[in-house]
Amino acid sequence: MSSLSLTPDPSTFFSRCTKEPSPRCALSTSVAVAGSRRRSFVALSISTMVSLHMDYDNTRSSSRSQAMELSRVLDQSLSSSKIESGDISVSRSLPKPLTASDLVEVTSTGPRFRVAYQGLPGAYSESAAAKAYPKCEAVPCEQFETTFEAVERWQVDRAVLPIENSLGGSIHRNYDLLIRHKLHIVGEVRFAVRHCLLANRGVKKENLRRVLSHPQALAQCEHTLTKLAVVKEAVDDTAGAAQFVSINQFRDTAAVASSLASKIYGLDILVHDIQDDSDNITRFLMLAREPIIPKVDRPFKTSVVFSLEEGPGVLFKALAVFAMRNINLTKVLPLYFLRGL
Numbered sequence: 615m616s617s618l619s620l621t622p623d624p625s626t627f628f629s630r631c632t633k634e635p636s637p638r639c640a641l642s643t644s645v646a647v648a649g650s651r652r653r654s655f656v657a658l659s660i661s662t663m664v665s666l667h668m669d670y671d672n673t674r675s676s677s678r679s680q681a682m683e684l685s686r687v688l689d690q691s692l693s694s695s696k697i698e699s700g701d702i703s704v705s706r707s708l709p710k711p712l713t714a715s716d717l718v719e720v721t722s723t724g725p726r727f728r729v730a731y732q733g734l735p736g737a738y739s740e741s742a743a744a745k746a747y748p749k750c751e752a753v754p755c756e757q758f759e760t761t762f763e764a765v766e767r768w769q770v771d772r773a774v775l776p777i778e779n780s781l782g783g784s785i786h787r788n789y790d791l792l793i794r795h796k797l798h799i800v801g802e803v804r805f806a807v808r809h810c811l812l813a814n815r816g817v818k819k820e821n822l823r824r825v826l827s828h829p830q831a832l833a834q835c836e837h838t839l840t841k842l843a844v845v846k847e848a849v850d851d852t853a854g855a856a857q858f859v860s861i862n863q864f865r866d867t868a869a870v871a872s873s874l875a876s877k878i879y880g881l882d883i884l885v886h887d888i889q890d891d892s893d894n895i896t897r898f899l900m901l902a903r904e905p906i907i908p909k910v911d912r913p914f915k916t917s918v919v920f921s922l923e924e925g926p927g928v929l930f931k932a933l934a935v936f937a938m939r940n941i942n943l944t945k946v947l948p949l950y951f952l953r954g955l
């Protein structure tokens with residue numbers, strides 16, 4: 615863990631994060647603090663900024679120059695699927711999610727900019743990837759870890775990762791992945807998540823005994839699901855829940871997922887907008903192999919993770935470095951889960 619020295623010159627701080635990127639400085643768009651036996655680690659989001667930039671065109675050429683043939687991975691990861699439900703028949707060529715074993719040493723060379731996300735087609739992360747990089751080819755991955763590895767091994771150009779929700783708060787597991795991997799935050803995108811209750815054709819709300827979804831989605835629909843008096847079961851992603859309900863033709867089980875997932879997996883929408891808060895925003899990070907070098911032409915947000923020796927007022931002193939320079943912190947997150955590092 616690189617620690618932040620309390621230097622009087624804030625430019626030193628920024629240069630450490632941009633010119634000498636380390637895995638711990640990889641959070642190059644927000645600040646974080648967490649703890650080992652004798653140290654505490656903290657994540658902070660510094661905001662002299664409002665928005666983040668998304669300059670994938672610049673780095674694209676460098677990834678291309680080193681790129682090799684990717685068609686083997688594409689062939690492996692594309693599969694055709696047809697799902698039928700009642701008289702609804704949805705046919706779409708769905709990419710098969712990458713697993714860790716697909717991550718052989720090939721690099722991304724395709725004509726399209728490839729963006730990894732966790733989940734199946736129809737997951738919110740897929741929509742966030744499309745919002746972040748409108749013309750991209752979104753590449754589904756089974757696990758969050760696989761999205762990181764796909765970028766690190768040049769199989770894709772970027773990864774998009776949910777990090778924080780307006781209702782559910784920070785997704786700590788994904789902070790952990792940011793710290794363990796060597797990717798850099800190069801942008802962020804906010805996506806309004808609108809959950810639907812999906813079931814097979816003919817199934818009514820009264821028939822439901824069980825609802826499947828991603829834990830965040832279940833948490834965000836707590837009130838509606840409590841009223842339905844169903845058993846909630848967590849699965850890896852919302853679209854995976856929809857696919858599972860469809861494939862098994864369940865009559866007593868629904869999924870919480872997107873309206874897009876209802877179309878892809880041939881499910882009916884029993885209820886629209888079941889999230890407890892109508893303003894349900896999830897913040898996704900855009901991750902790349904190379905950091906952005908902040909300039910002065912527009913606002914930037916910087917994220918840093920650092921550790922502090924245990925002692926009275928250490929966090930106060932660290933935060934004073936920013937306060938004294940009028941640097942706005944948008945978020946301070948103690949990363950207690952890093953104690954074991």
Ligand SMILES: O=C(O)C(=O)Cc1ccccc1
Nearest residue numbers: 737738739828830831851852
């Ligand atoms: O499971 C999904 O579809 C995801 O992309 C993760 C997620 C779940 C709930 C809200 C936002 C993102």
